Amino acid sequence: xxxxxxxxxxxxxxxxxxxxxxxxxxxxxxxxxxxxxxxxxxxxxxxxxxxxxxxxxxxxxxxxxxxxxxxxxxxxxxxxxxxxxxxxxxxxxxxxxxxxxxxxxxxxxxxxxxxxxxxxxxxxxxxxxxxxxxxxxxxxxxxxxxxxxxxxxxxxxxxxxxxxxxxxxxxxxxxxxxxxxxxxxxxxxxxxxxxxxxxxxxxxxxxxxxxxxxxxxxxxxxxxxxxxxxxxxxxxxxxxxxxxxxxxxxxxxxxxxxxxxxxxxxxxxxxxxxxxxxxxxxxxxxxxxxxxxxxxxxxxxxx
Amino acid sequence: xxxxxxxxxxxxxxxxxxxxxxxxxxxxxxxxxxxxxxxxxxxxxxxxxxxxxxxxxxxxxxxxxxxxxxxxxxxxxxxxxxxxxxxxxxxxxxxxxxxxxxxxxxxxxxxxxxxxxxxxxxxxxxxxxxxxxxxxxxxxxxxxxxxxxxxxxxxxxxxxxxxxxxxxxxxxxxxxxxxxxxxxxxxxxxxxxxxxxxxxxxxxxxxxxxxxxxxxxxxxxxxxxxxxxxxxxxxxxxxxxxxxxxxxxxxxxxxxx
Numbered sequence: 001x002x003x004x005x006x007x008x009x010x011x012x013x014x015x016x017x018x019x020x021x022x023x024x025x026x027x028x029x030x031x032x033x034x035x036x037x038x039x040x041x042x043x044x045x046x047x048x049x050x051x052x053x054x055x056x057x058x059x060x061x062x063x064x065x066x067x068x069x070x071x072x073x074x075x076x077x078x079x080x081x082x083x084x085x086x087x088x089x090x091x092x093x094x095x096x097x098x099x100x101x102x103x104x105x106x107x108x109x110x111x112x113x114x115x116x117x118x119x120x121x122x123x124x125x126x127x128x129x130x131x132x133x134x135x136x137x138x139x140x141x142x143x144x145x146x147x148x149x150x151x152x153x154x155x156x157x158x159x160x161x162x163x164x165x166x167x168x169x170x171x172x173x174x175x176x177x178x179x180x181x182x183x184x185x186x187x188x189x190x191x192x193x194x195x196x197x198x199x200x201x202x203x204x205x206x207x208x209x210x211x212x213x214x215x216x217x218x219x220x221x222x223x224x225x226x227x228x229x230x231x232x233x234x235x236x237x238x239x240x241x242x243x244x245x246x247x248x249x250x251x252x253x254x255x256x257x258x259x260x261x262x263x264x265x266x267x268x269x270x271x272x273x274x275x276x277x278x279x280x281x282x283x284x285x286x287x288x289x290x291x292x293x294x295x296x297x298x299x300x301x302x303x
Numbered sequence: 304x305x306x307x308x309x310x311x312x313x314x315x316x317x318x319x320x321x322x323x324x325x326x327x328x329x330x331x332x333x334x335x336x337x338x339x340x341x342x343x344x345x346x347x348x349x350x351x352x353x354x355x356x357x358x359x360x361x362x363x364x365x366x367x368x369x370x371x372x373x374x375x376x377x378x379x380x381x382x383x384x385x386x387x388x389x390x391x392x393x394x395x396x397x398x399x400x401x402x403x404x405x406x407x408x409x410x411x412x413x414x415x416x417x418x419x420x421x422x423x424x425x426x427x428x429x430x431x432x433x434x435x436x437x438x439x440x441x442x443x444x445x446x447x448x449x450x451x452x453x454x455x456x457x458x459x460x461x462x463x464x465x466x467x468x469x470x471x472x473x474x475x476x477x478x479x480x481x482x483x484x485x486x487x488x489x490x491x492x493x494x495x496x497x498x499x500x501x502x503x504x505x506x507x508x509x510x511x512x513x514x515x516x517x518x519x520x521x522x523x524x525x526x527x528x529x530x531x532x533x534x535x536x537x538x539x540x541x542x543x544x545x546x547x548x549x550x551x552x553x554x555x556x557x558x559x560x
Contacts, residue, residue, distance in 0.1 A: 080464040098469065121480035125409035132416040178459025179416075183364040188382060196412075199405035 030072050030279050034089060037062060037069040037103065040076050041084040043155060044274070047231040049267045051153050053135065054096040055084040056224035061100050063260045064215060065109040066284035073278040097127075100217065111217040119211050123218035126203065126210065129196055130225045136181045137193035138228065141236050143169045144186065153232045155269055190237055197238070200226070201246040208255060215259065223256040321346060321353035321387070322371040324362060328558035330438055331512035333549040337419055338380040339368045341505030345384050347542045348501060349393045355560070381415070384498065395498040403492055407499040410484070410491065413477060414506040420462045421474035422509045425518045427453040429467050433515035440554050474510070474520045475527075481507065482528035489537060496541065504538040511535050 032038045039059060045051035049059065062069045069086075078085035078094030085094040086102070093102045104110060112120055142150045147165055156164055176182025181189060200210075200222060209215040210222055226249055229238045242249060257264055265271035316322050323346065325339040334340050346353045362369025362378040369378040372390075377383050388394060396404055426434050427450045435446050457463025462470065481503060490496040491503060510520050511532065524532050539546055548560040 082461075082464065095465070098465075117483040118486065121482075121484040122406055122409065124476065124480040125406065125413045125484075128413035128417045129409040133412045175459040175461070178456035180366070183366070184379065184382075188379075195408065199408040202401045203405035203409070205402060 030070055032070050032087070035068075035107075036088075036281065037067055038072055038087040039069050039084060040072045040074075040078070040086065042075045043073045044267055044269050044276075045232060046153060046155055046269045048227045049261065049264070050224075051155070051228070051232050052084075053131075053221075053224035053228050056227060057220045058084050058086070058096045058099055060220040060223055060256070060260050061111070061217065062103070063282070063284075064111050064217075064220060065103065065107065067103060067107055067109070068281060068283045070279060070281050071277050073276070097131075100220075111215070111220075114214060115211055115216055123211055123216060126200070127218050127221050129199065130222050133181070134193060134196040134200075134225060136176055136179055137189050137196070138225075138233065138236075138238060139172045140176055140182065140186070140189050141193070141238055142233060143172050149234045149236065152234060193238055194241060197229075197242060197246060197249070201249050204248055204252055206248065209252070215256065219256060223253055226253050227257075316354070316371070318373055319352065320372075321351055322356060323353050323368060324356045324358065324360065324370065325368040326359060327357040328549055328551055329513060330551050330553050332508050333543065333546070333558075335438070335509070335513050336367060337422070337502075337505035337509045338366075338415070339505075340508055341415075341501045342368050342370075342380040342383060344501040344504055344538070344542050345380075345395075345498065346387075348395060348496060348498075349387070349391070351387060351391065351393075381411070384501075395496075398495065399492055399497060407492065407497060410481070411499050411502045413480070414503050417462070418474065418477045418506045418510075420457055420460055421470050421477070421520075422506065422514060423453050424457055424463065424467075424470050425474070425520065426509075426514050428457070429470075430515045430517050433517050437515050438513050471519050475523050478507070478510070478520060478524060478528050478531060482531040485530055485534055487530065490534070496538070500538060504535060507531060507535055508539075 030038055039055075039062065041050060041055035041059070042052060048056065050056045059069075059071075075083065077083050079092065080094040082094065084096055084099075085092060086099045087093070088102070088106065093099045112123065115123065142153075143165075147169070151161060151165060154161060154164055173182065181192070184192070204210055207213070209219050211218065226242070229236070229242050230250065230253055233239045261267070265273045266275055267277060268274060323343060325343070326334055326336055329335045332340065333343065343353075343355075345351075359367075361367050363376055364378040366378060368380060368383075369376065370383055371377075372387070377386055396407065399407065426438070427446070431446060431450050435441075435443055439446060441449075454463060462473075465473070485491060488494070490500050492499070507524070510518075510524050514521050516522075543549065545560055549558050551558050
């Protein structure tokens with residue numbers, strides 16, 4: 001009797017797993033033309049193109065490097081269990097930074113072409129400060145005792161919202177403990193965050209972009225992260241501090257927004273002209289004359 | 304009972320002296336932990352009196368190094384350095400501009416929050432067997448447990464989700480960045496060392512001394528970024544004239560300091 005129940009439970013569990021695996025990894029996958037990047041990411045954010053910094057970094061990079069791409073907003077996860085990730089000509093590349101390295105090699109693009117070796121080194125250091133340090137302080141701030149602000153940012157409702165926030169909170173608690181930063185007190189973490197933001201602001205100074213007058217690769221990451229603070233961390237210490245003390249960083253993210261996201265109002269859920277771009281081809285202006293590509297979005301359909 | 308008696312500052316250990324709790328000395332460098340070397344190098348650079356307690360006992364945050372100072376217990380090398388700098392009005396970065404301080408912070412974060420994890424994976428996960436033969440005398444069961452915990456923590460961090468080849472390349476990219484920024488300077492920000500040199504020396508010394516030879520980055524350091532290798536030697540000569548007394552020389556002797 002118990003054996004039968006156990007077997008039934010296992011079968012049900014396998015069936016549920018199989019259903020979700022099919023739905024989220026296999027079904028309705030976008031068939032992209034040759035050399036068009038499929039960018040897998042979660043759905044759009046309420047006030048910025050994503051409620052996570054890494055899809056924003058990757059998508060900004062694609063725009064900066066003028067690579068045609070199609071968004072898949074079905075929240076499919078990569079083989080490393082994370083998102084965003086990309087697929088090019090059927091080849092999957094998980095992790096936003098490895099995706100950028102792959103794209104640079106494949107398409108022969110280099111947003112760092114005007115940087116000296118010294119500058120590239122500094123850019124890498126700031127990339128790590130932003131993604132390996134500041135990012136975790138933001139997670140700790142948003143997934144602490146008060147979850148109401150984060151619930152206004154993740155664009156789900158009801159049970160899906162509750163489940164997402166609960167699972168994320170649990171995962172982040174484990175991740176920040178393993179990372180080490182989760183062992184500090186809230187005040188210690190806040191001090192780290194403040195110093196990181198100060199460092200970014202001090203280094204930016206009066207420059208237009210982090211490394212000079214023209215944007216480079218690291219700007220995608222820093223923009224992605226600071227944009228979250230500005231638009232998607234309502235009432236947080238990070239947001240208040242940024243707005244009150246670091247006006248050059250605020251000007252900087254608006255500069256990046258104007259430069260690479262002229263369609264901002266179309267790709268944010270609370271934007272004045274929001275429409276879903278799932279399955280839609282984003283083509284850089286100069287490539288629109290390429291045969292067949294400009295008609296693709298109408299033929300492929302949105303999933 | 305003495306076992307349960309709390310240590311008293313001024314009685315069990317001297318006042319105004321940092322009691323530095325860290326792992327026992329390493330075979331080829333003063334510690335197998337980049338953070339312990341970082342903190343101890345800082346204390347030497349800032350001329351802060353200290354005495355060592357070598358044990359595997361971890362501090363209040365479950366990690367090492369940690370300190371006791373005039374009755375206060377503190378953990379985390381960076382927090383300790385900030386605390387001591389404030390308390391004793393020390394500023395090892397006084398010659399740096401605001402922009403340089405920001406850059407220094409970025410490099411400190413890179414080595415402590417990223418390079419560190421690559422080294423850990425190389426040593427305790429990818430090349431555990433070789434580590435057991437060359438750089439540690441801990442029993443294999445203990446090393447297996449360290450490897451298991453490292454794998455879990457690295458997975459939580461994110462870096463543990465990458466392949467070995469990706470981690471190798473990232474480690475080389477970190478070393479390249481450090482080398483490119485250092486250039487032909489003596490230290491990261493010029494002719495005199497600053498605080499960030501402690502962190503960079505701490506982590507890079509692990510690549511130089513405390514990973515098995517099979518780790519590609521070890522040879523990469525010698526062959527491809529020799530200025531960074533020379534920098535390590537420079538830091539060692541400047542702040543560790545007693546280096547030989549602080550290593551076990553491949554477990555052939557006791558470290559006397």
